Amino acid sequence: MKRKIIDFIIEKIIFLCGVLSIVFVVLIFCFLLKEGVSFFKDYDVFKFVFGKLWYPSSEPAQFGILALIVGSIYVTAGACLIAVPLGVAAALYISEIAPAGVRDVLKSCVELMAAVPSVVIGFVGMATLVPFVRELFDIPTGLTAFSGSIMLAFMAMPTIVTISEDAIRSVPWSYKEGALALGATRWQTIRRIVLKAAMPGIIAAIMLGIGRVIGETMAVMMITGNAAHIPSSIFEPVRTMTATIAAEMGETVRGGMHYKSLFAIGLVLFVITFSVNFIADLILGKKKRK
Amino acid sequence: MVKIMEKIDKIKVENLSCFYGGKLALEALNINVVKNEILTIIGPANSGKTSFLRTLNRMNDFDANYARKGAVYLDDENIFYMNPEKLRKRVGMLFAMPIPLPMSIYENIVYAPKRLGLVSKKSDMDDIVKEALQEASLWNEVKDRLNSSAMKMSGGQQQRLCIARILAIKPEVILFDEPSSGLDPISTAKVEESMIELKKKYTIVLVTNNVKQASRVGDRTAFFLMGKLIEVGKTGEIFVSPKEKQTGDYITGRFG
Structure with missing residues (x-):
């Protein structure tokens, strides 16, 4: 009883x-x-999303977040371009090629990378990467979308590597054996069999990595320069949606238009990350049903 | 004049020993496989028969604990000095569980020839697919759905697809590793039928746990026990009057 x-x-x-x-x-x-x-x-939704000017405290106030959306997209796309190939290649190396000793060390290092707080990454980036980028490309400031992309790629890597690695490792050994027994080389087996069979998992990993990058605030706020204008290249400062919310929330009047507009940005951001996660889930679900 | 039947040794094994993590799995093996015969290998678990088979196309090479001594000659060429990919193209292997690759039936068969650069034209690929499926006696069952996923076939069909896949790269020897352990009796019979058909063109080594299967398809049979070759001879003789007592005991089911 x-x-x-x-x-x-x-x-x-x-x-x-x-x-x-x-x-x-x-x-x-x-x-x-x-x-x-x-x-x-x-405030009109259309004017909000496609308005080019973000002057929340001038008279009359302008709440156009197109520049912020473009800023987020620039930084995210840049981070993906760097993190996806690197991350997938790292996952392949860890799961398929590295000898057992190296694999264990690498795996724990990657997992450790995930544990570094974003403010620390932002800090390190500000002290090392930003001056480096400024000198390398000879531009007025190193606080650019490009620097932000690199730092964010760092932060997305652990997610992409660990989840892709799981996906790659869960490809049955018998698939590889089957291909090898037909005279395929190791690289042919990896490319045509392992990557193909693990693709749904890898795509999900990439999606989750993107979700992490879009939502990231602290590091981008410190590194991207926070200029709310539509950039003409990745070597210009940008401001992302997340950084705007974090930077301006403290100076708003509770219940005022500016205050509410930041929530509206949050809503847009929520819709974007939700869609990314939803798509990732769909792909993962499709894999499981197979 | 007496015409002597030509009996060429396709594979010659000399003093082959295999080790797993320092433990002896196969001891000083000397055996030959004659061209166009089916050599069946029987024996209880841990007798070294699978180790032997997997040594013949060097699938053991991926196991870090594995070591070997001795020599295996394929047409007088030592396989341990050959390029393993080239060797595996000449010595195909069929596994216990059918493992179709996760793609369509058609792609499964053209996969290896494409990778090895044997074909590039679509019409050539069509020919290869048809020929391989016919040889594996599968063509009539799947000719209308070559583009459907191979994962949706029945176990016996998958196993014959795997045979067709090997045939597509035109090997010389085919190794069967307990090919019917996961199949029902009717599928098994079909796989055995295709084996007997195949020996006209290929040399076959069959490892099986099923003693009756050995007696049905084998030209010669070898009995392995605890990593040693106990006896090898014509299948009829081994089953009717084995020279060693252990062989007889195993065949009649007194142990193993």
Whole structure:
């Protein structure tokens, strides 16, 4: 009897924990929606998303976030261009080529990379990468979208490497054996069989990496220069959506237009990251059903 | 004049010993495989029969614990000095579990010839696919759905697809590693049929746990026990009057 009661209680506690995590997400979303939508009552959505000028405190105030969206896209795309090939190649090396000793060391290093706080990465980037970029390309400032991309690539790498590596490792040995027994070389086997079979997992890893990059705030705020204009190249300062929210939230009047507009940015950001995660889930789900 | 039947040794094994992590798995083996015969290898678990088979196309090379001594000659050429990829093209292997690659039936077969640069034209590929599937007696069952996924076939069909895949690269020797351990009796019969058909063109080494299978398809049979070759001879003789007592005991099911 007593065992049954304990069983019952524990079951309910675990149930509560599970439900709570959903409740929190829903609550956050509702809050964001409430503040964001009330902003759109006073300000046209179209003007908000496609407006080029972000002058939240001038008279009359301009809330156009196109420059911020473009800034986010520049930094994210740049980070992906760097992190995806590097990350997938690293995962391949760790899971397929590296000898056992090297593999263990590399794996723990990559996992350690994930544990570095973003403010530290931003700090290191500011002290080393920014002056380096300025001198290398001979530009007025090193605080550019390009520097931000490099730092963010660093942060996305651990996600991409660990998840791709899992996917690659879960390709059954018999597939490889089958290809090798037909006279395929190791590289042919990796390229045509291993990569192909692990592709859904690798795509999911990339998506999760992108999600991480889009949402990243601290490092980009420190490195990208925070100029809210549409850049003509990646060697110009940009400002991302996340950095805008973080930088300006402290100076707004609670309940004012500026305050609400930051929530609206959060809403746009939420929609973007949600779509990325949703697509990643779809791909992963497709893999499992196969 | 008496016409002597030509019996050429396709594979000659000299003093082959294999080790796993320092432990002896196969001891000083001397055996030959005659061209166009089916040599079946029987023996209980741990008898070294699979180690032997996997040595013949050097699939063991991927195991870091594996070591070997001695020599294996394929047409008088020592396979341990050959390029392993070239060797595996000449000595194909069929595994216990059918492992189609995760692609269509058609792609499964053209995969290896394409990689090895044997074909490039679409019409040549079509020919290879048809020929290989016919030789593996699978053509009639799948000719209408060559582009469907190989993963959707039945176990027996997958195993014959794997045979077709090997045939597509025109090997000289085919190694069968317990090819019907995962199959039902009817699929097994079909795989055995294609084996007997195949020996006209290829030399076959078959490792099997199924003693009856050895008696059905083998021209000669070798009995391995604890890493040693106990006896090898004509299948009929081994099954009717084995020279060694252990062989007889195993065949009649007294142990193993």
